[in-house]
Amino acid sequence: MLITNQNTTDLGLRKRTIGREIKIGPLSLSFVTIIVLAALALFYLAQSTQSATKNYEMRELEDQKNKLLDEGRRLEVESVRLKSINEIKKSTEDGSMEANKQSYFVPEEKNLTARR
Numbered sequence: 001m002l003i004t005n006q007n008t009t010d011l012g013l014r015k016r017t018i019g020r021e022i023k024i025g026p027l028s029l030s031f032v033t034i035i036v037l038a039a040l041a042l043f044y045l046a047q048s049t050q051s052a053t054k055n056y057e058m059r060e061l062e063d064q065k066n067k068l069l070d071e072g073r074r075l076e077v078e079s080v081r082l083k084s085i086n087e088i089k090k091s092t093e094d095g096s097m098e099a100n101k102q103s104y105f106v107p108e109e110k111n112l113t114a115r116r
Contacts, residue, residue: 024032
């Protein structure tokens with residue numbers, strides 16, 4: 001049985017009970033506008049937060065990279081220094097280097113550099 005807007009019970013006729021029209025008034029339009037603006041604001045905040053997080057992570061990784069590069073340079077210098085010390089020890093043990101027999105010092109009054 002179908003209840004219609006009219007009080008007739010005619011067979012074979014179907015009548016709609018709910019209209020298909022949706023009326024948008026000023027109040028519903030303002031609600032829809034507020035909801036759309038809130039959704040856009042949330043989307044913007046999410047994107048900017050994600051961008052800031054990525055920038056922070058990238059800065060941390062760049063700092064870590066620079067620290068590792070500095071450490072690598074320091075280790076290279078230390079390696080060269082230790083190799084040169086070992087070479088000096090080997091050359092003194094081999095006898096290819098001789099000890100200094102006599103040292104000459106310039107007295108302070110006779111310093112060759114001119115002081116101003």
